[in-house]
Structures are given as structure tokens and as C-alpha cells.
Amino acid sequence: MRLHYLELVLFSTYAELRAERARSYLGLLWWIIEPAMNMAVYYLVFAVILKSTQSDYVPFLLIGLTFWQWFKSCVSHGGYAIWQQLPLIRQVKLAPAVFPSVQVLADTLKFICILLLLVAILWASGYPPNVAYVGLVPVALVELVFAAGAAYVVAAVVPFLPDLRFIIEQVLQVLMFLSGVVFALDRVPEPLARWFALNPIAVLVDAARGILMQGRWPDWAALAQVALISCVLYAFGAFLIGRLTPRYVKLPT
């Protein structure tokens, strides 16, 4: 049974990416062009116009955005997946968790492509490869669990509250600024800083920057803490979808 779902998720992901390629002239090139344009906008605003005084701002920004955009796409694509597939869910007996999983997996594959490009850019601009790159594996795994968990929770609820769609984008925007993606969080006062350290994205982005820019290994204690938070979120999301499954088919068409 579980293997069957794995096969379904893998093949649906392939189908999703195939279809995406067929839907535009430039096809797969958009995987790179779209995030690159997004990064260019932030670069223009924060590096060129506002003249960020932070040293190494460009790699700082690019790494932050790469890891952030992965999370964001997982939540916004995966979060709507069950809602969008309600017609299918009404027709056949399937675990609805399949649908957000497909979106998260597709966005993860795109992230890997962008990450490879990012690493190449970093090498070219004087940040050589180093042994701490190994640390990217646990960092990315924790982010995957966290993103999947967040996507599950949103996906579970959106069919009942489609209005949430208007709020989620705003919440994500706030979360981005609270996660130190476009500017450093080194000026957060102490009592608040402790809370900020519980934000998995802030910790993960910081760890990725340390690895890619300074060859610094992640702070394992902080990583373990956000790994735990991510696992709890994932379990909660999976539980929520399981719990609500009988009710999706009863929603009005």
C-alpha cells in the first residue's frame, strides 16, 4: 500500500513537471529564470538603491532567497493542492496527502537545480567549495520536513477555508522578513532573539550561509532544535489531513 503511494507520488511529480514544461515556450528554463528575476528585484532594491552596507551582501542575499523561495513555493503550491484536487478526491479513494506531497517534491527538484547554479555562482565569485558542504544535507533535509509540514497543515485546512488563500501570501511575506532572508537579524534585541531562534527558516538560512560563505559547520544544537520543531509540524500536518479526509468529499462542489 505504502509503496503504491510512493509510486503514485513519484509518477505524479514527473507528470507535473512534464506538463509544466509543455505549458510554456521556454519550458524548464523558467525554473531558473523565474527565481533569477525575483533575486534581481531584491538585489536592485536592497543592494543598488538602498546600498546595503553589509559586507558580502550579494551572496548573503542570493543564499537567503534560494532557501526561502524553496520553502515559500512548497507552502503556496502544496498548500492549495488538496483544494485544487477536490474533484478527483470525490471520484476515487486516495489518500489526499498525495497531492501536497507531489507539489513539495516538484519544488524540491527545482530547488536542487537552483542550488547547483547558486554554488557555481559562489565559486565564480570567490567562495570556494569546502568540506562543510556536507552540512548542507542535514540543513536541506530539515527544511524539507519543515516545508512539507507547513504545506500539509495549510493543505488540510484550505478546502474548508478557501479564504485563507488571501492571507497566506501576506503571512509568508512577513515570515520572510522575520527570517533574515533579505537583511540580517543581528539587531534583534535579546528577549525577542530567543524567540527568533525557534524559527526554522532563520536558523536554516543562517546555517546555509555559514556553510557556503565561510565554510562554517552548522550550529548542531540549533539545528537539532528546529529539526524537532519541523518533525512535530510534519506529524501534525499528516495527522490533520488524515483526520479531515472523510470530510473533504462532503464539501459542496
Add this chain to the structure above:
Amino acid sequence: MSAIITLENVGVAFNAQLRVGSPRFWALEDVSLSLDRGDRLGVIGRNGAGKSTLLRTLAGIVAPDRGRLRREPVSCQLLSLALGFMPHLSGRDNAVLSGLMLGMRRREIVRRLPAILEFSELGDFFEQPISSYSTGMLMRLGFSVAMQVEPDVLLIDEVLAVGDAEFKEKSGAALRQRIHDGTTVVFVSHVDEQIRQVCNRALWIEHGRSVMHGKVDEVLAAYHAEPHAAAKHAPGA
């Protein structure tokens, strides 16, 4: 013979609207039936009587909100054409995708691809995106894939045959073959003649309630004797 599926006073409610405190709408109010292995049960009733909801309840897609549903460990599958098809994918990829959604394992579908290709008569089009297909071709592919699933209980909602005249004959024959090979079938139809051909028992439901359950001829006769129910389906009406 022992029943493989039993429904006792089953009711199924849906949310009428996406509003807080919106009333629920009972698509099935009180339906009882028992299905034995090898049974071919015809379900009749007017539009909105709850026939499709009954099939989806039997398929396990919709859970009852009241009453009892007992099911032996058997697979029940709705005959679904073109389930999960994606326009930009080839016929081959869509066959695999649809097969997976219908609960088949990948290697099982891959093994059956030659049979799907042959039955659907798509030829080279099998490798083309289905967005280039005509409606008839799409139906042929959908039917060929759906027929690969071999559930213990096959649930059919109206459709017995699809496509142009020629394929209709072929698909109808394939389905009848499946039915007469001993598959347990629940068949919803508006056409008396089809119910008579296919089924050995019939269930009449009205406003979500089972009215009569028994021999095909007796149930059809009672159904047409009721002026209200028969008005719409009387022969020649």
C-alpha cells in the same frame, strides 16, 4: 452465500454550502442492501434519488454519517474513465498515471500497456499528448485503462459503452464479458432494458431511501406502477 457488503439504514450527508452553520443535505437518508459475491445488482430511481452517492459509498469514497456499512476485505472500484488525465502528457504517460490513481502498481500497468494500446486502437497517437486527441480517442484510451483494473466489486454509473458506433460495440462487449465472468457488479441505470440484460437483482431508491430490493422484474414493475416515479421513465414517455 454470505454478503460481502451490507448497508443497514445508511445515511450520507453533504455540506450544502461553504458557510458557517450551513445546513447539511442528506443525499442518502436510509438505504439498506446486501450484496453477495457474484451478484449483479441494478440500482434504479429518479434523478437526485442518491444513486451516485450510493455507488461512492460502496466504493469507500464517502463514509456514512449514520447507519452501518459492513464490508468484507474486498476491493470495490468505480468504473472511472479518464481519471486524473493531464492534457499535456502522452497517452502512454496518462495510462500509467490513471492506472496508479485507480490503485494499480506501476509494474502491473506497464505490463498491461501493450493491451491498452491494442484495445484503444490509438496506434502512433499513443505517444502523442492527449490534448491532440479527439473526444472519441480520449474515450477509447479512458475505457481501455479503466478496464485494466479488476476489482472484486465493479461499480458502474450509467456508462456501459463509449465511443463511436464501432468502439461502442467493442467496449460494451468487453464490459459484458467482465460482468458475466462472475465479477460482482452494482450498476446504476435509467434504462430498463440494460438493467434486465445485466442484473439478477434490483434496488429501487427514492429520495435517498431504499424502497424495494429484490428480483429485477418485480422491482421494475413496482417502480413503473408508482405514477410519480414512472412518469419520467415510462416506455415511450
